[in-house]
Amino acid sequence: MSEKRNIEIDETISVEAKMKPTxxxxxxxxxxxxxLTSEINEESALTLPKISQKSVELSVRIETRDDxxxxxxxxxxxxxxxSLQENDYVELYDSAVGKSGVIKACIxxxxxxxxxxxxxxxxxxxxxxxxSLRVKVFQQEPYTADKVTLSISSLSGDVFDLVNEFRNxxxxxxxxxxxxxxxxxxxxxxxxxxxxxxxxEILPEISDEExxxxxxSKPRVLAIIPEGGIEFNAILLMDISKSMIARDLEVINVxxxxxxxxxxFRSVQVDAFLKxxxxxxxxxxxxxxxxxxLLFLKEKxxxxxxxxxxxxxxxxxxxxxxxxxxxxxxxxxxxxxAADRFAEIIIENVEDKSGVSTNMAGAIEKxxxxxxxxxxxxxxxxxxxxxxxxxxxxxxxxxxxxxxxxAGKNNVVLYSVxxxxxxxxxxxxxxxxxxxxxxxxxxxxxxxxxxxxxxxRDLAIQLSEND
Numbered sequence: 001m002s003e004k005r006n007i008e009i010d011e012t013i014s015v016e017a018k019m020k021p022t023x024x025x026x027x028x029x030x031x032x033x034x035x036l037t038s039e040i041n042e043e044s045a046l047t048l049p050k051i052s053q054k055s056v057e058l059s060v061r062i063e064t065r066d067d068x069x070x071x072x073x074x075x076x077x078x079x080x081x082x083s084l085q086e087n088d089y090v091e092l093y094d095s096a097v098g099k100s101g102v103i104k105a106c107i108x109x110x111x112x113x114x115x116x117x118x119x120x121x122x123x124x125x126x127x128x129x130x131x132s133l134r135v136k137v138f139q140q141e142p143y144t145a146d147k148v149t150l151s152i153s154s155l156s157g158d159v160f161d162l163v164n165e166f167r168n169x170x171x172x173x174x175x176x177x178x179x180x181x182x183x184x185x186x187x188x189x190x191x192x193x194x195x196x197x198x199x200x201e202i203l204p205e206i207s208d209e210e211x212x213x214x215x216x217s218k219p220r221v222l223a224i225i226p227e228g229g230i231e232f233n234a235i236l237l238m239d240i241s242k243s244m245i246a247r248d249l250e251v252i253n254v255x256x257x258x259x260x261x262x263x264x265f266r267s268v269q270v271d272a273f274l275k276x277x278x279x280x281x282x283x284x285x286x287x288x289x290x291x292x293x294l295l296f297l298k299e300k301x302x303x304x305x306x307x308x309x310x311x312x313x314x315x316x317x318x319x320x321x322x323x324x325x326x327x328x329x330x331x332x333x334x335x336x337x338a339a340d341r342f343a344e345i346i347i348e349n350v351e352d353k354s355g356v357s358t359n360m361a362g363a364i365e366k367x368x369x370x371x372x373x374x375x376x377x378x379x380x381x382x383x384x385x386x387x388x389x390x391x392x393x394x395x396x397x398x399x400x401x402x403x404x405x406x407a408g409k410n411n412v413v414l415y416s417v418x419x420x421x422x423x424x425x426x427x428x429x430x431x432x433x434x435x436x437x438x439x440x441x442x443x444x445x446x447x448x449x450x451x452x453x454x455x456x457r458d459l460a461i462q463l464s465e466n467d
Contacts, residue, residue, distance in 0.1 A: 056081055056082055057134055057135065057136040058081060058082060058135050058136070059132055059133070059135075060074075060078065060114055060115060060116045060132060060135055061114060061115050061116075061131060061132050062115070062116055062123070062130075062131065062132060062133055063115065063116075063117050063118070064118055064119070064120040064123045065117050065118075065119065065120060066119075066120040066121070066189070068117060068118070068119040068120075069119065069176065069179050069180075070104060070119050070121070070122060070177075070179040070180035070181070071103065071104045071105065071106045071119060071179050072092070072103045072104070072105055072106070072116050072118045072119070072122075073106050073107070073108050073111060073117040073118075074090075074105055074106070074108070074111065074116050075107075075108065075109075075112060075113050075114075075115065076107055076109050076111075078114065078116075079105075079107045082135070082136065082137055084105055084137055086105070086107050087104060087106070088104075088137055088138070089102050089103065089104055089138040089142060089181065089211060090102070090103060090105045090136065090137055090138055091135065091137075092128070092133045092134070093134045094126070094127075094128040094129065094130045094133055096129055097127060097128065099127045099128060100126070101122065101128075102138050102211035103118070103119070103122055104180075104181060104213075116135070121186070121188050121189065122180075125185065125186050125187070138211065140211065142181065142210075142211040142212060143204070143210060143213070144212070144214070144215040144218065144220070145182065145202050145203065145204075145212050145213070145214060145215075145220060146203050146204060146221065147201070147220065147221040147222075147223065148199060148201065148202055148203075148214065148220070148221075148223070149200050149202075149224075149225060149460065150197050150198065150199060150200065150222070150223065150224045150225070151197070151198040151199075151200045151224075151225050151226075152166070152195060152196075152197055152224050152225065152227060153195070153196045153198075153227040153228060154195060154196075155194040155195065157194065159227065159228060159230060160226055160230060160411075162193065163224055163461060164410040165193075166224055166463065167410065167436060167461055167463065168410070170222070170463040172193075173222075173463075174214070174216045176190055178214055178216060180214070181211050181212070181213055182199055182202060182212055182213065182214065183199065183202070183212075184199055184200065184201065184202055185198070185199065186198070186199045187199075196227075198227070200225070201223075221462055222462070222463045223460045223462050224460070224461050225458045225460045225461075226459060230382065230459065231306055231381050231382075232307060232382040232383065232459045233307055233310075233374070233381045233382070233383045233384070234296070234300070234307070234308070234309050234310070234383070234384040234385070234386065235309075235310040235312060235370055235383065235384075235385045235386070236292075236296060236310070236311045236388070237312045237313075237318075237360075237364070237367075237385065237387040237388065238286075238290075238311065238312070238314070238350050238388050239286075239289065239313075239314060239315070239358060239388055239389040240286055240289075240314065240315050240349075240353055240354055240355055241314075241315045241354075241355050241357060241358045241390075241391065242315075242354055242355065242356050243285075243358075243390055243420070243422070244284065244285045244286040244289065244390055245284050245285070245286060246284065246390070246420060247282050247284050248282055248285070249282060249284070249285055249287070249445055249448070250280075250281075250445060251277050251278060251279055251283060251445045252279070252280075252444045252446040253446045254445050254449050255279065257449050257453075258277055261274065261294050261295060264298045264302070265294065265298070265339060266336070266340060267340040267343060267344055269343075269344045269347060270294070270340070270343050270344065273287075273290070273347050277291065277445070283445065284351075285390050285420055286350055286354075287351055288445055288448055289388050289419075290346055290347050290350040291445065291448075292388065292417075292449065293346045293350060294343050294346060295449055295452050295453060295456075296309070296386075296452045296453075296455075297339070297346070299452075299456035299457060300456055301331050301334075301339055303331065303456075304331075304332060305331070306331075306332045306333075306378075307331045307332065307381070308329070308330055308331075308374060308378050308381070309328060309329055309331055310327055310328040310367075310370040311345075311346060312366050312370075313349050314355075314358070314359050314362055314363035314366075315354065315355020315357055315358065315359065316356055316357040316359055317359060318362035318365070318366045319366075320366050320369055320370060321345055321349055323338070323342050323345060324338075326373065327369060327373050328370055328373070329342050357394040357395075358389060358392065358393060358394045358395075359393070359395045360387065360389065360393040360395060360398040360401075361393060361395040361397045361398045361400070361401035362395065363387065364385075364387070364398060364401040364402055364405055364406065364431075365401050365405055367385060367406065368405050380411070381411070382411045382412075382459055383409075383411055383412045383413070384415070384459055385406065385415070385435070386415050386416075386452075387414065387415070387416045387417070387428075387431075388416075388417040389419075389423065389428075390418065390419050390420035390422065390423060391420075391423065391424070392422075392423070392424035392427055393424070393427060398427065398431055399427075399430055399434075402414065402431045402435065406435050407434040409435075412435050412436075413435055413436045413437050413459060413460075413461050414431060414432050414434070414437045415432060415437035415438065415440065415455065416428035416429075416431065416432045416437065416438075416440070417440050417441075417442070417448070418439060418441045419441075419448070423441065425439060432462075433462075436461040436462055436463070437461075437462055438462045
């Protein structure tokens with residue numbers, strides 16, 4: 001390779017050792033297309049003259065590096081041939097394996113003609129194998145993701161400490177991610193943080209021929225999940241106000257879940273409760289809440305981890321459900337009979353009791369009662385709080401209660417679930433955002449069940465959209 005390619009680097013990783021050239025390879029123009037090139041980015045740090053208004057495809061040799069933060073680096077001369085501007089997007093194609101991918105482009109005056117440097121992570125996630133690729137300017141505008149979920153693991157130290165670092169200051173994470181064209185399954189190694197980041201979900205979903213990016217200049221949802229099945233405690237807050245007797249929650253596709261619940265809880269009372277959940281039926285909202293509670297408990301029992309579960313019901317007043325005089329149950333050490341009895345307590349207090357008002361603030365404040373009675377070692381675990389309601393806070397101080405009791409604690413996450421047509425979504429969004437959670441609005445029992453099963457397994461934390 002020409003000595004002109006003299007870029008300061010600590011580590012250079014070649015695709016193969018034989019890629020080290022003795023002479024600069026010839027750049028070949030494979031084809032020209034009549035499509036017009038994309039507009040010049042006026043904010044570009046480097047503006048280059050265009051020698052053609054046609055889309056040109058080049059063949060270039062490649063070298064991978066692990067410090068490029070999601071980009072491919074081009075020589076100034078090749079950028080001119082491609083009519084490529086700084087921060088444009090290019091499409092790379094490996095003809096040997098028939099794979100292609102889109103990546104953000106940068107330009108360097110010192111790079112040799114006919115060569116590009118490419119981010120090592122991206123090269124592997126595209127499943128490229130060749131020493132040379134065909135490249136052209138990507139003619140479409142990339143989509144911007146509305147929601148991205150990341151699985152985070154720590155290469156050294158506690159993963160939840162790393163999650164809390166991102167939670168308290170998400171700016172460094174967003175800076176790290178900003179150049180990447182993202183795709184589900186992409187795994188990124190962040191050496192400075194000793195972190196491995198895997199993209200597990202992207203919304204909206206796109207085809208392989210399209211590209212999607214982060215845009216942190218606009219409100220977006222970035223969720224992070226600690227990888228590895230960490231232990232976390234949970235408190236379920238369940239609305240039992242009068243409106244929860246409305247029978248408008250449709251039963252759809254939950255028969256497999258019902259069989260799982262029956263397998264875990266061998267209780268006559270549980271079996272009788274589940275008989276109302278027939279395909280196509282409409283059940284009471286409070287029945288759906290009790291069903292979700294049983295499902296959550298079932299998942300915790302199956303995990304077999306040393307986790308604490310508490311349940312609080314609320315109407316005019318909030319009440320902590322107790323088992324053997326304790327305001328919680330341990331999912332790992334409880335016996336088969338204890339699990340059955342706790343399931344029966346949930347049914348009795350959610351399905352069969354009723355109130356008038358919706359005192360959400362009182363329910364939030366009762367969480368402290370449970371926390372104070374936890375074993376000292378269990379207080380260190382992350383705490384998931386799920387508030388399920390079909391209305392609005394009649395106490396008119398739920399936000400104040402969250403700010404005083406839960407907000408600002410690194411180990412607490414609050415999610416809100418709203419069922420029925422009269423949920424105050426804005427109110428729930430406000431209190432959830434204070435504690436790294438979000439609002440979920442299921443339209444039927446299937447959606448409610450799926451959500452509770454997933455959240456019982458993986459503690460997801462939403463980073464503030466405006467950080």
